[in-house]
Structure formats: C-alpha cells, structure tokens
Amino acid sequence: MANSTFLRFLLLLLYQYRSKHAGIAVISSLIVALLSAVLFISQSIQAETALQLKAQPDFVVQRIRAGKRIDVPVEWLEEIQEINGVSSVTPRVYGEYYFSPREEHFLLFGVDFFDEQSSKAIEKIVQETDLRKFLSKEQMIVGDGVKKFLQEHYYKGFYNFKNPDGEIIKVPVYSSFDKETNIISNDMIIMPMELLRSIFAMDEETLTDIAFNVPNEAEWDNVLTKLHLLHYDIRVITKEEITKSYHNLFNYKGGLFLALYLITIMTFILIIYQRYAMVAVGWSIKDVLKLKFFETSIIVLLSFINGVIIAYCYVYLFDAPLLSNLFLGSENLSNEVAFMPVVDFGLLGSIFLFFGIPFIAAVLIPVWKIAVTEPKEAMK
Amino acid sequence: MIKGFLVLALLYTAALTSITAHMLFFKRDSHREKIMQTLSIVNLPTxxxxxxxxxxxxxxxxxxxxxxxxxxxxxxxxxxxxxx
Structure with missing residues (x-):
C-alpha cells in the first residue's frame, strides 16, 4: 500500500511537471541518439571491414621508383610463384579514372573473366548475368554510385573513357552491383583486364601489383627476405598493415569524440542542477532522496531508450544520412550504404552509465544538500 | 493519468520489440555472402x-x-x- 501511494505520488509528480521533464528528456534523448548513432555506424563498419580482411591477401607486392608506385612486370608473377611456401599468386590491374569536369573519380578493376572463381562470383553477385552474353563484347559492371552518376550526366547505358593518348573508348554498361554491397562497390567499375589496360594505356606485359598468400605464418619473414633479395625496388604491404589501418577506427581521435561528449553532458547537467525544499514541509531526508532518485531514474531511462531507438532507426533503417559522410567521406560520389545491424550491448551499457550516473548525481547531490539543511534556512 | 503512463509503456514495448525483431531477422548471411563474392572478383578488400x-x-x-x-x-x- 505504501509502495502504491509512493508510485502514485511519483507518477503525479512526473505528470505535474511534464513540460519541464519533456524538455529535459528531449535534449537528453538527442545527446544519447547522437552518441549511439556514431557508435552504431563505427561498429557496423568495423564488422564489415573484419569480413573484408578475411579476403585480404597476406602480402601485396608493388614496384616503387622515385617514391612513386609504378607498374609491375608480368614476369614477377612466375618469380614469386617459385618461392617455396607461396600460394594463390594473383595478378591485379586497377586504378582510379579521373572525371575532370566534376572532379570525381571511379575505381576501375580489370578482371580475368576466364578465371573460374571470378566468373562464378560474377554470376552470383550480379543478378541475371548471362556470362556468355556479357563476354560477347567489351562491357562493364558498375557500382551503384557510378550508375547514379552516369544517369545524372546523361550517359544512358554507356560511358566514354578517354585514354592518355586522347582516344575515346566507349564502354557499354552491362549491369550494376547490388546496393547492399555499396560499402565496397559504390565507386567501382569492373571490366575485362585488356579493356582496362587500353583505358589506362598500360603495357600488356604489366600489372598494377601482385597479391599472394603464405599459409604458414612461420615462413612470412623468410618469404619477405627472399622477395627483397629478388628485387630492390619493391614495396611489400602486409596484411597486418591493412588490418591496422581499418581496425584503428577512431583509435587515436576517439578521445576527441569522448571529450566532446563529456563537455556536452557536463553543460547539460549544469543546466538541470536544481534545488528542492521538501524537507521543510515535513519530508524525511530518505523520502526526498528516494522520490528524486526514482523520478530522475525514470527520465534517464526513458531518454536513454528514446535515444537508442532514434539512433537505431536513423542508422539501420534510414542508412544514417549526413552522419555516414563522416566515416565514408563526401568528396567523391555520394555513397548510400545499407549498414548491417550490429549492436554491442556492453557498449550500450557503458553509454547508459556515462549518461545516467552523472545525470542522477546532478539531481541528487543538490537535493541532498538542501534536504540536510534546517527547514528554516531552506525556506529563507 | 495512470492510463497515460500505461499507453506510454506499451508504445515503448512495441518500439523495442520492433527493433529487436529487425535486428534478429536481418539477413546477415546474404549480406555477408554478397560482399565476399564481390571481394572474390576484385581481390582487393577496400x-x-x-x-x-x-x-x-x-x-x-x-x-x-x-x-x-x-x-x-x-x-x-x-x-x-x-x-x-
């Protein structure tokens, strides 16, 4: 009965000051939503990159001259294959094609469509792809961002590439990648390797770089030494370097976000700092603190749930417009990524603690201070 | 007054249930498979x-x-x- 009276009084109090509580709840919800949205996006990207890193080759060999990457001769493929312990040696031909009128660029990949693995993957990934029809002439498959770009610039089903010699090479668009793969394929164009070489005016006997695996990790150092003994103008990129690059999402600048969040929450807490004098009307200190604790806890909990719901819908249902640009950039083709839902409950718990405890403390400390003062003084 | 709070609680329950359902029934495998297949074509995870x-x-x-x-x-x- 006592609890029921307490609950009724608590609800009455919340109802009585609903406009004040609503104001606080709206601001709190927005703070939690912003923080949760940033963390949801970063977790989703981290999950996607972890997936991509599984497909990452152990080593990539590039050729360097005067500090710049230059093309690798095809003969290097055989030389690398002959090193003991090396497997899956893959030639790669790719590069960025610059569209000067709009200062935008596409990432062009040359694919050996006669390679069994590539052709099977293409048949699966691009719906209704008839590989025979696709290979009957020189065509390309484009990412969703490229497709939109071409439509906006009145290229209906084709694009005129200009090679360094000034020749125009008209390439029809055969199909496009699924929007679900936008996180890796948005600015991507794949086409036959020979066609790509003619667009970049590359020598037929050259490659952009060579990727390979060394299944036995104990052999890695040995293979690296052998490679450096073979050629002196090489740069070897290891899987670890790439992993570090993508895993360090907000690694050293994460502190900046945390600092901004703390400044925001502290400012807000100062605003909600308030005084009560219920002890003057006959309440015990315990009752006053209990009532304020539950009142504040309800507001904190509702604001937290609101914030998380808003962030979830914003990131995973509406694909985080604007905020996703922070992670994916906005200087080239616009990228509408469908984020894969990843929710780390441990992290949500931490956000709740970072948000809830200072909030409750900001209300309870002044209330306690007032509650322990003499009623006469409190009423002055 | 109490009725208003009950309606609010029901709304929150419905919203949280919808989010949980979306999270549980999202086709992660198909999403991952498509990305892995695209990667297997280009051999360049980026x-x-x-x-x-x-x-x-x-x-x-x-x-x-x-x-x-x-x-x-x-x-x-x-x-x-x-x-x-």
Whole structure:
C-alpha cells in the first residue's frame, strides 16, 4: 500500500511537471541518439571491414621508383610463384579514372573473366548475368554510385573513357552491383583486364601489383627476405598493415569524440542542477532522496531508450544520412550504404552509465544538500 | 493519468520489440555472402570511401599526393577517422 501511494505520488509528480521533464528528456534523448548513432555506424563498419580482411591477401607486392608506385612486370608473377611456401599468386590491374569536369573519380578493376572463381562470383553477385552474353563484347559492371552518376550526366547505358593518348573508348554498361554491397562497390567499375589496360594505356606485359598468400605464418619473414633479395625496388604491404589501418577506427581521435561528449553532458547537467525544499514541509531526508532518485531514474531511462531507438532507426533503417559522410567521406560520389545491424550491448551499457550516473548525481547531490539543511534556512 | 503512463509503456514495448525483431531477422548471411563474392572478383578488400582524387582512395595501398605540388602533403580527411 505504501509502495502504491509512493508510485502514485511519483507518477503525479512526473505528470505535474511534464513540460519541464519533456524538455529535459528531449535534449537528453538527442545527446544519447547522437552518441549511439556514431557508435552504431563505427561498429557496423568495423564488422564489415573484419569480413573484408578475411579476403585480404597476406602480402601485396608493388614496384616503387622515385617514391612513386609504378607498374609491375608480368614476369614477377612466375618469380614469386617459385618461392617455396607461396600460394594463390594473383595478378591485379586497377586504378582510379579521373572525371575532370566534376572532379570525381571511379575505381576501375580489370578482371580475368576466364578465371573460374571470378566468373562464378560474377554470376552470383550480379543478378541475371548471362556470362556468355556479357563476354560477347567489351562491357562493364558498375557500382551503384557510378550508375547514379552516369544517369545524372546523361550517359544512358554507356560511358566514354578517354585514354592518355586522347582516344575515346566507349564502354557499354552491362549491369550494376547490388546496393547492399555499396560499402565496397559504390565507386567501382569492373571490366575485362585488356579493356582496362587500353583505358589506362598500360603495357600488356604489366600489372598494377601482385597479391599472394603464405599459409604458414612461420615462413612470412623468410618469404619477405627472399622477395627483397629478388628485387630492390619493391614495396611489400602486409596484411597486418591493412588490418591496422581499418581496425584503428577512431583509435587515436576517439578521445576527441569522448571529450566532446563529456563537455556536452557536463553543460547539460549544469543546466538541470536544481534545488528542492521538501524537507521543510515535513519530508524525511530518505523520502526526498528516494522520490528524486526514482523520478530522475525514470527520465534517464526513458531518454536513454528514446535515444537508442532514434539512433537505431536513423542508422539501420534510414542508412544514417549526413552522419555516414563522416566515416565514408563526401568528396567523391555520394555513397548510400545499407549498414548491417550490429549492436554491442556492453557498449550500450557503458553509454547508459556515462549518461545516467552523472545525470542522477546532478539531481541528487543538490537535493541532498538542501534536504540536510534546517527547514528554516531552506525556506529563507 | 495512470492510463497515460500505461499507453506510454506499451508504445515503448512495441518500439523495442520492433527493433529487436529487425535486428534478429536481418539477413546477415546474404549480406555477408554478397560482399565476399564481390571481394572474390576484385581481390582487393577496400572500403568504398568518397575521398578526393588526391587523397588515398585505397587505404594502405596508395599514399595521398598532389600532382601539382608533389612535395606538399595534402590533407587526407579520412585520416581523422581511420588510423595508419
């Protein structure tokens, strides 16, 4: 009965000051939503990159001259294959094609469509792809961002590439990648390797770089030494370097976000700092603190749930417009990524603690201070 | 008054249930499979970052450079997000 009276009084109090509580709840919800949205996006990207890193080759060999990457001769493929312990040696031909009128660029990949693995993957990934029809002439498959770009610039089903010699090479668009793969394929164009070489005016006997695996990790150092003994103008990129690059999402600048969040929450807490004098009307200190604790806890909990719901819908249902640009950039083709839902409950718990405890403390400390003062003084 | 709070509680329950259902029934396997298949075609795992032409488009493989001023390091905005 006592609890029921307490609950009724608590609800009455919340109802009585609903406009004040609503104001606080709206601001709190927005703070939690912003923080949760940033963390949801970063977790989703981290999950996607972890997936991509599984497909990452152990080593990539590039050729360097005067500090710049230059093309690798095809003969290097055989030389690398002959090193003991090396497997899956893959030639790669790719590069960025610059569209000067709009200062935008596409990432062009040359694919050996006669390679069994590539052709099977293409048949699966691009719906209704008839590989025979696709290979009957020189065509390309484009990412969703490229497709939109071409439509906006009145290229209906084709694009005129200009090679360094000034020749125009008209390439029809055969199909496009699924929007679900936008996180890796948005600015991507794949086409036959020979066609790509003619667009970049590359020598037929050259490659952009060579990727390979060394299944036995104990052999890695040995293979690296052998490679450096073979050629002196090489740069070897290891899987670890790439992993570090993508895993360090907000690694050293994460502190900046945390600092901004703390400044925001502290400012807000100062605003909600308030005084009560219920002890003057006959309440015990315990009752006053209990009532304020539950009142504040309800507001904190509702604001937290609101914030998380808003962030979830914003990131995973509406694909985080604007905020996703922070992670994916906005200087080239616009990228509408469908984020894969990843929710780390441990992290949500931490956000709740970072948000809830200072909030409750900001209300309870002044209330306690007032509650322990003499009623006469409190009423002055 | 109590009725109003009960309606609010029901709304929150419904919203949280919908989110949980969305999270549980999201087709993760199909999403992952499509990404892995795309990767198996190009053999180059990279995020499709919308960076300027002079910034490092493929992180780890290319270095930012300015063709007009090769000695001047251009600002790579993505380095504020991804570590090196």
């Amino acid at each position: 995020l499709s970052l919308s960076t300027s032409y002079m910034a490092a488009g493929i992180r780890g493989y290319t270095k930012p450079s300015n063709p007009s001023y090769p000695d001047m390091m251009p600002i790579d905005t993505m380095s504020f997000v991804y570590g090196e």
